Amino acid sequence: MSPTETSNASQGNSGLVLSARNLAKAFGSNKVLRGIDLDVRRGQVVALIGPSGSGKTTVLRSLNGLEVPDAGTVTFGDADAGTVRGSGAGLTLDFAGGVGKREIAALRDRSAMVFQHYNLFPHMTVLKNIIEGPVQVQKRPRAEVVAEAERLLARVGLADKRDAYPFELSGGQQQRVGIVRALALKPQLLLFDEPTSALDPELVGDVLGVIKELADEGWTMVIVTHELAFARQVANEVIFMDGGVVVERGPAAEVLREPREERTKQFVKRLQHEV
Amino acid sequence: MTFNWDLVWSSFGPIIGGAVTGTIPLTLASFAIGLALALLVALLRLSPNPLLSGAARFYVSVIRGTPLLVQLFVIFYGLPSVGVKLEPWPSAIIAFSLNVGGYAAEVIRAAILSVPKGQWEAGHTIGMSGPQTLVRIILPQAARVSVPPLSNTFISLVKDTSLASLILVTELFRNAQQIAAFSQEFMILYLESALVYWVICLVLSTGQSALERRLDRYVAH
Numbered sequence: 001m002s003p004t005e006t007s008n009a010s011q012g013n014s015g016l017v018l019s020a021r022n023l024a025k026a027f028g029s030n031k032v033l034r035g036i037d038l039d040v041r042r043g044q045v046v047a048l049i050g051p052s053g054s055g056k057t058t059v060l061r062s063l064n065g066l067e068v069p070d071a072g073t074v075t076f077g078d079a080d081a082g083t084v085r086g087s088g089a090g091l092t093l094d095f096a097g098g099v100g101k102r103e104i105a106a107l108r109d110r111s112a113m114v115f116q117h118y119n120l121f122p123h124m125t126v127l128k129n130i131i132e133g134p135v136q137v138q139k140r141p142r143a144e145v146v147a148e149a150e151r152l153l154a155r156v157g158l159a160d161k162r163d164a165y166p167f168e169l170s171g172g173q174q175q176r177v178g179i180v181r182a183l184a185l186k187p188q189l190l191l192f193d194e195p196t197s198a199l200d201p202e203l204v205g206d207v208l209g210v211i212k213e214l215a216d217e218g219w220t221m222v223i224v225t226h227e228l229a230f231a232r233q234v235a236n237e238v239i240f241m242d243g244g245v246v247v248e249r250g251p252a253a254e255v256l257r258e259p260r261e262e263r264t265k266q267f268v269k270r271l272q273h274e275v
Numbered sequence: 276m277t278f279n280w281d282l283v284w285s286s287f288g289p290i291i292g293g294a295v296t297g298t299i300p301l302t303l304a305s306f307a308i309g310l311a312l313a314l315l316v317a318l319l320r321l322s323p324n325p326l327l328s329g330a331a332r333f334y335v336s337v338i339r340g341t342p343l344l345v346q347l348f349v350i351f352y353g354l355p356s357v358g359v360k361l362e363p364w365p366s367a368i369i370a371f372s373l374n375v376g377g378y379a380a381e382v383i384r385a386a387i388l389s390v391p392k393g394q395w396e397a398g399h400t401i402g403m404s405g406p407q408t409l410v411r412i413i414l415p416q417a418a419r420v421s422v423p424p425l426s427n428t429f430i431s432l433v434k435d436t437s438l439a440s441l442i443l444v445t446e447l448f449r450n451a452q453q454i455a456a457f458s459q460e461f462m463i464l465y466l467e468s469a470l471v472y473w474v475i476c477l478v479l480s481t482g483q484s485a486l487e488r489r490l491d492r493y494v495a496h
Contacts, residue, residue, distance in 0.1 A: 119397035123415045123493050133401030167495040
């Protein structure tokens with residue numbers, strides 16, 4: 001499962017995996033992103049935090065082409081050499097000029113998404129969920145993908161659920177399958193959209209544990225989360241957003257323990273109260 | 276009045292024969308063509324292009340807003356006056372297919388819309404194109420939802436094919452009518468044909484239940 005076996009950190013230097021500049025997006029008159037910059041280095045974990053409606057999820061979704069920003073650029077760095085499809089050099093999307101299906105597909109080729117509500121395919125078994133992308137889209141040999149999927153399932157403690165349907169699993173188990181589905185795509189970048197928000201409290205720990213292990217193994221990730229304690233543990237950088245702008249960013253310990261901005265202070269304080 | 280049992284037994288042959296060579300193939304052919312048409316119309320209806328969705332909406336409106344019998348007559352008796360002459364069978368298949376297409380299109384459209392948006396997104400994030408996501412992720416889930424309403428359409432169609440007797444298609448009811456006219460035993464023949472329609476529909480209902488059970492295997496009960 002370690003990214004050195006795949007593509008994620010294979011170059012071994014600390015180059016940029018992703019660089020987003022000046023992302024802007026409006027839904028009608030509602031400006032949800034007002035010029036967001038974001039850099040993610042190889043092996044780095046970036047946590048996006050902020051109140052709901054702050055735009056953090058929109059940033060994440062923009063990186064995977066689920067939202068198309070109105071302006072700004074997203075660049076995937078020079079880390080492509082090791083990707084499974086050998087898609088060549090870097091990729092830059094300039095949203096102001098409009099982007100086509102091909103460019104969006106190229107963007108999606110580089111990252112994989114884990115959803116708040118898992119979004120597993122209910123009509124497919126756990127194994128089918130995991131191999132669907134690698135086999136149908138990436139056209140990798142089925143036997144190889146199945147072996148990989150079984151290995152990943154064992155890693156997250158779900159080897160015996162291989163042939164189960166999603167409805168037979170708990171939320172925590174479904175989310176671990178969601179993570180494995182993302183890993184099986186061998187992306188350069190893992191995106192997590194509030195991966196534990198839909199879970200019962202007693203199931204959160206398992207999922208966070210898996211994500212922590214991935215971080216320790218050197219996977220590059222961007223995580224939208226409300227779990228501040230978790231963000232402090234795994235994130236190298238924390239970005240606090242509010243009202244479509246980045247209010248504060250820095251090392252996790254700094255932003256979460258000694259925030260400089262008043263809005264960050266209030267937010268951190270409020271969430272800690274809830275916990 | 277004595278009950279004519281001989282006629283009952285001797286007429287079952289032609290009536291069931293009419294079902295086997297008329298009603299059933301007419302139903303199957305029309306339903307298959309109609310479903311394909313319905314899927315196409317449903318997708319057009321969901322298209323962001325107003326011209327395409329408008330055309331689909333118009334088609335559905337015309338089909339649902341006019342009697343099936345009138346549609347049959349327009350095609351069989353009406354079209355020849357503009358130079359299009361069709362035999363009874365092709366006329367019937369065209370009319371029934373168009374009719375199924377209109378009703379089933381709405382069922383399929385609703386079923387596609389009932390699949391959560393997150394399923395489209397999940398398909399996209401694993402790299403699938405729109406059509407790929409539709410075929411591999413969305414339609415299998417929509418199929419489960421649409422089996423009960425489509426079964427209704429199917430069962431209605433079985434019975435509606437009796438209208439084809441009016442455009443000279445040799446099917447179950449037309450055979451019954453001919454024997455009735457000849458023997459003057461209207462009650463016996465019409466009840467017999469009702470019975471045969473009913474049996475066909477019972478068989479279909481059983482099939483529907485089996486199909487629903489199969490498609491339900493991946494949902495919680």
